[in-house]
Amino acid sequence: MFQNRAEALALALPAALFAAAVFLVPVVILLSDGFRSSAGGWTISAYTDFFSNSLNQTVFLRTLKLGALVTVVSAVIGYAAAFAIVSLEPGAKGRMTGLVVLPLMISPVARTYAWIVILGRTGIVNQAFQALGITEVPLRILFSETAIFIGLLQLFLPLMIISLISALENMPKDAIPAARVLGANWFQVFWKVVLPLTKEGLVIGGTLVFTGCLTAYITPAILGGSKVLMLETLLYQQVSVSNNFVSASVIAFILIVMSFAANILLKRVATARNKMRSRP
Amino acid sequence: MKKVIFASGAVLMLATGAAQAQEKTLTISVYALAQDEYKQIIYDPFEKVCGCKLVVETGNSVERIAKMEANKANPVVDMAVVSMADALAASRAGLIDKVDTSKLSNFDKLYDIAKDPNKDGMSVGYTFYATSIAYRSDKMKIESWADLLKPEYASHIAWPNVTTNQGPPALYMLGQALGKDTPDLKAAIAAVGEKKDEIVTFYEKSSQLVQLMQQEEIWAAPIGRFTWAPFTKLGMPIAWATPKEGQTGGMNVMVVTKGSKNRDLALQFMDFWLSADVQTKVAEKMIDSPANKEVKLSEAAANNLTYGEETAKSLKLIPSAVALDNRAGWIKSWNEAVGQ
């Protein structure tokens, strides 16, 4: 550790000031717009107006619901996938991790676009369902919450898997065999041993996935459209169609609060489990 | 690493410097439609004629007006083409100036309805189009605008969102079909709202419809005639409906930005675009119907476009002022009835 404060500040300040000037300040001004009254004072009337509108309520709840659902489902699938990958031999593990990361390198525009073909009434999902006799009439999946859910899950699942892979790898190698020897079943092993030991990875992955869902614009725009609005698409509509910057500022604030709240909540959940475990 | 930064900084300066060094630059704002053809027929030849550089911004009408509003103090674009109603909106917001038609040599050759569509001297029409229904003739029969909402059809149609250029006209015709054509479009919006779960999507971009039609996701949708040509290439039995209530439509107009530093160049460009030669070429590519009455079209182009003054007069258009005064109300009732 070097002690020279002046030197430390000289090194760190350019980055911090840059981020503050081009990023924090404009965003904070934008957010403050939502609390300005036309008389020049401060008010929360824009927020009460926003939430008294039933369309906005629906969109808000839908965003919350889809974000939570994608996070939970990606955690469940993520654990299974991460377990499978970690148990491979080193060479195969590297290649599999590479394949999981691969979609992150592809433009979200292209990835979302593919779902229009896959989920359509004559798309391969419906063809498979009809061939298997699951449904007779083709299902309508496009332009629904289901379509957005699938699109978001595919977009953000890799983030969850790689967070959980590194968490599982950092776990003591003998933790699982030890628990098995002591007579725990697989469910108990997961709940009492794996989950507590990998909670940090879960918190990181969960935050990335949930925040991702709140910031994704393309997926809800293409797979939901104006029929299934989310907060991101509503914000864009407010700005570019209705020219309503106050409402846009309100939505922006809600989105930011939601990301922070999710992060704090996930950390809370993780530490709460920890305390329970350490009780005698 | 530092070299990279200096290099990119230099590139940046060069880029901005080059833009300023250019003597004459005309910035135009147009619909994103058919840019490759426009470039070939309008932009490149015009750059040769004027010895200037054209910078093109594209987007839909409402979005681009919103941008002009944001840049009001220091206008970026010199001229724009927008919908009739948006031209009136821009004029009320003080974003545009009167068009000096004495500088347009082709002005007298325009159809009368295109000369001053909003009767305020602020815009000149360059094309108009019919809006009706493109539909799968093997799957359904469309004789009235209200047929689209029939129970057996509703789950196979896309309807234009109220915020698009096609939305209000389609609702206006639906209102006529329902026998309740008030300017607030309440009855039509309520009728669409009742079917909102069945209707496949409320589209914002008409290009998507070709894909959806091809995938059989939809069988029918109200569209503007200018997007008709791609449907004919799908190799499917798709027809253009002539509902008993008639066809609606719209007109696109040219406006000059208030405070533009290139007023004369903008007018020169507009005149070029309105010439019989350019209008014919654009029409033969089946993009924009001509507003210049000296244009003579081939049969193929005439059949695919909205051609002729008689046709233009027969279209049931919503007056711009009605559209503008009611727009906020339409969006509000739409959001209440359909949006959720």
Next chain:
Amino acid sequence: MNARSLFIPITLVLVLGFLIGPFLIIVAASFSAGETLNFPPQGFSLRWIAKVFTVESFQASFAMSLFLAIGGTAAALVLGIPASYALSRYKLPGAEIVRTVVSAPIIVPGIIVGLALLRYIVVPFQVGITLALFVAHTALVLPYAVRVVSASLDNLRSDIEEAAVLLGSSRLGAFFRVVMPNIRGGIMSAFILGFVTSFNQVPVSLFLSGPGVRTLPVDMIAYMEIVFDPSVAALSSLLAFLSIGIVFAAERFLGFSRYV
């Protein structure tokens, strides 16, 4: 036992199928002979791949995206490397605040960043769109640069540069001669991660477009709004192979995944 040995391959096939399947469909559609995006593709042709190279706006927006991704990431590294060094080697007053400020761009939705920049920087100060995009992309990449470089600094024992300083080297000299060579892999990894992030970025750039200035992904969306043919699929495939090639090479020569 048997159930467990089946679990691994089944899980992997299902998950990877879900993650990569759509991409394969896009690739297949790029070679379709049909007029719209289709699966299975109607016939085989290279016409859509060829068309990508004839769309003029793609060339301009590709150059713009390349400039932003290279220039923005380089700028973020020039700001981020010293900051990471300060965070990992010094007792920095307000270290947590600095960390939060530089990583804030990751948490705030991009669409808000773009809107805020447009409203409060571009319009009032008459900043050009290109410069605004450059600044926005730099800010966007900064958190990744700081995170990855910090991680590789933390993995490097700090006593070697302390030893160099004790032996009479200046702090700056110690940094360039001792630290830099050892974190080169981390810097390259940060560069690649930043490049890919910036190149694929949409929401920030959505509002930041002006006459003739657009990033490639935004241009692709704009193009799709007009024409819904497979050329966007073809372009996406080409770009994806480009990204994969870069990452593969990086992994091969630098061990990229150690740092991410």
